[in-house]
Amino acid sequence: MTRAFNFSAGPATLPEAVLREAQAGMLDWNGVGASVVELSHRSAEFIAVAAQAEADLRTLLSIPDDYAVLFVAGGATTQQALLPLNFAAPGQRVDYVLTGHWGKTAIRQATPYADVHLAADAGPGGFSDIPPRAGWSLGADSAYVHITANETIHGVEFRDTPDVGAVPLFADFSSSIASGPLDVSRYGLIYAGAQKNLGPVGISVVIVRRELLGRAGQPRADIFTYASHAARDSMLNTPPTWNWYMLGLTVKWMLDEGGVEEFARRNAAKAALVYAAIDGSGGFYRNPVAPAVRSRMNVPFFLADEVLTARFVAESTAAGLLALKGHKATGGLRASLYNAMPVAGAQALVDFMRDFQQRHG
Ligand SMILES: *Cc1c(COP(=O)(O)O)cnc(C)c1O
Numbered sequence: 001m002t003r004a005f006n007f008s009a010g011p012a013t014l015p016e017a018v019l020r021e022a023q024a025g026m027l028d029w030n031g032v033g034a035s036v037v038e039l040s041h042r043s044a045e046f047i048a049v050a051a052q053a054e055a056d057l058r059t060l061l062s063i064p065d066d067y068a069v070l071f072v073a074g075g076a077t078t079q080q081a082l083l084p085l086n087f088a089a090p091g092q093r094v095d096y097v098l099t100g101h102w103g104k105t106a107i108r109q110a111t112p113y114a115d116v117h118l119a120a121d122a123g124p125g126g127f128s129d130i131p132p133r134a135g136w137s138l139g140a141d142s143a144y145v146h147i148t149a150n151e152t153i154h155g156v157e158f159r160d161t162p163d164v165g166a167v168p169l170f171a172d173f174s175s176s177i178a179s180g181p182l183d184v185s186r187y188g189l190i191y192a193g194a195q196k197n198l199g200p201v202g203i204s205v206v207i208v209r210r211e212l213l214g215r216a217g218q219p220r221a222d223i224f225t226y227a228s229h230a231a232r233d234s235m236l237n238t239p240p241t242w243n244w245y246m247l248g249l250t251v252k253w254m255l256d257e258g259g260v261e262e263f264a265r266r267n268a269a270k271a272a273l274v275y276a277a278i279d280g281s282g283g284f285y286r287n288p289v290a291p292a293v294r295s296r297m298n299v300p301f302f303l304a305d306e307v308l309t310a311r312f313v314a315e316s317t318a319a320g321l322l323a324l325k326g327h328k329a330t331g332g333l334r335a336s337l338y339n340a341m342p343v344a345g346a347q348a349l350v351d352f353m354r355d356f357q358q359r360h361g
Helices: 016-024 045-060 078-088 103-111 210-213 225-230 242-256 259-279 306-318 343-360
Strands: 067-073 093-098 114-121 145-148 169-172 191-192 204-207 298-301 332-336
Touching: 016 242, 045 067, 045 242, 045 259, 067 078, 067 210, 067 225, 078 093, 078 103, 078 169, 078 191, 078 204, 078 225, 093 103, 103 114, 103 169, 103 298, 204 210, 204 225, 210 225, 242 259, 259 298, 259 343, 306 332, 306 343
Parallel strands: 093 114, 093 145, 145 169, 169 191
Antiparallel strands: 067 204, 191 204, 298 332
């Protein structure tokens, strides 16, 4: 068996150690005579798995006690719709800083429920930079300010947490959570779909300052209410137990490997390799993003034309470098370098890039 280097943007590569552990327990987990996926979510065994995953995530991200951690079914897009329902009064102003594709999605999901105000828009610049904080137009009466911490498709990442004053800052960390140290206390709410850096798709993590759960929001069903999920330890209904278990294994692996400081080092090393290969290619490869905000997780890059791009995808796949085709919204190529991608994977990619340029440049 050979495992390829998988550069998929999501669902994404998982640590081999996690997959092996899941495999080992698939038929008989921990001697209970059944798989963990076959156990009741109310069983003592699964409750222990769920609690351990939360405890480990709290350790990994240094999450303060005045924050609730929710494990909810669905993806980041689901959370994008729940934000205004839970935290904005009907028609209340909410401020969105738009730095790429996922910011647009967040706006689309919020628009039916709130008065969405575009606080800053990087669209006219082709989403290649983050508009300076000084130019953002924020309302003191806004329910929250929303940013996309890392734009998975456009490859633009906030390197610092912006200061937005007294209005709570909400952030989509789907593709960069646990990629490095994070000061949770600067945020009112952080959400992330698991399938980029935390585990398999189907579950999202929401980290929210408890005090915000007291907001009335707007009329909605209990199942769409974060406070209800928090009050029931995310077991308001049957949670995605398999995904929660896998997320727990992935978080535990990150702790065992040295935690977010170690991943910050590895991710910086991987990103430096790939950006150096692009910038050192004499224009053969291009990345349009301003260097100060280039994503360490997702590196979009472009060749001169479609024919060469298709050839790159075919040849890299044949060489065991998977899923380098760019998103359909941008075309081109993209390398996702999440925590589970080893430095050796980034090295294999840049070796291939240099070889490809020699043959086709
Ligand atoms: C992948 C992604 C999403 C969408 O996640 P779904 O699980 O498909 O809803 C949203 N935001 C960001 C930053 C993403 O990377």
